[in-house]
Amino acid sequence: MKGLLLELPLTAYEEVHVLQKRLVAERASGRLDRDVVIIVEHPAVYTLGKRGGRENLIVSEAFLAEKGISVVQTERGGNITWHGPGQLVAYPIVHLEKARMGVADFVEFLEGVMVKTLASLGVTARGDEVNRGAWVGAAKIGSVGIRVTEGVSFHGLALNVAPDLTCFSWINPCGLTISITTAEKELGHKVSMEMARVEMKQKFADLFSDGLSEVTLADLGCEW
Template sequence: MEPENNSNTTPACWWVNLPETDYQRALDLQLAVVAAKTTGRLDADVILSVEHPRVFTLGRRGGRENLCVTDDFLAEKGVSVMPTDRGGNITYHGPGQLVVYPIIDLNRRRLKVVEFVSGLEQAMIRTAGHWGILAGTDPANRGVWLDGDKLGSIGITVRRGVSFHGLALNVNTDMEPFGWINPCGLNQVRMTSLERHLNGPVAMDVARHEMAAHLAAVFGIALTTVSLEQLYAEIEFVGSGI
């Protein structure tokens, strides 16, 4: 990916690949980037790409009521539950799931929230299309769907015009934990993955590359790949390390 021409009106956009990262640590990093942007210390937009250890996250509308197993069961399985301030209800993150957090100044890019969310859906659809999978949207429910099953989810927050949280695309995700919840608060919804439809695993580095390319195309931006260490230095991040 080539660097973007950074003009006075359009910020650069950095793509940062993280290793598998604890959900709270990744959230701390998102919040640090948001703070750097809203205070003017960081001009560039940032898109974080990551996988998380097994965790259920709750949205602003709650979600614990859609958890179908006990806390003791989750402790035995090594799955934590985290409240968040993103939109949506309960969802699951785990290894093999591509999670992308676009920290974007929507005002500077002249993006309405509904346009931004639709763009995230399109990026997931196009990423799935790389493997010949014809996913789509559902007018009644956000996210990306395939033959009636949910392939990808979206939940964002916007603070002073800057987005964070983001999307989760099931690539090689273990489907079992989704059976312990009503995903996104929806009853009788089955989740699926690229691996399930292809009857074999997908290379995560290819999935990350495709997602980056399609986000760039959908939103008309060029991405510069930046290391995590470079991002830390730019925002003077001193929180828990990744």
């Protein structure tokens, strides 16, 4: 069966979060009969996981408010992270039982999507069974954090293609004192976000026996 692909432009995190929860409910109930992969970029925002993360903010929330950056609590696993322009984010709404995947298998698949996307761009990366995500040497280039509700996964992955890393310097990403890198930094030249989207779509298509079919918000019966 084909999966569904919803590509969005730069869109506020909170709006896509609401959309995810709606699609999860519809997938769990059967009203939505296929899995959906959302690919998007967000304006700058910090998100907190189930393990919290405010303690890993190096700057004050008042400082962030002055910068127009919000801090949002979420249901996903993990700690604090940042999303923003130049970072490619994917939210796969997948019924794991029907996909015949366990949570660990699915997280490994998401790491693989990032590693393979990076390879297509010319960057050699790896996953990590202890500190999940995508890594180039000791530097983190992509994050994974999911939540499973009624057997359906949401949240997902965030891959640093070409973001400004300044905002990462204001946190301990994922609760760790680590270096953060990007595809552009590793390659030493500009990387097209459009090319990164194309490559990531191809890697997600491997999850479905008949690939992905592109849809719009209207096709899904959703409006902002």
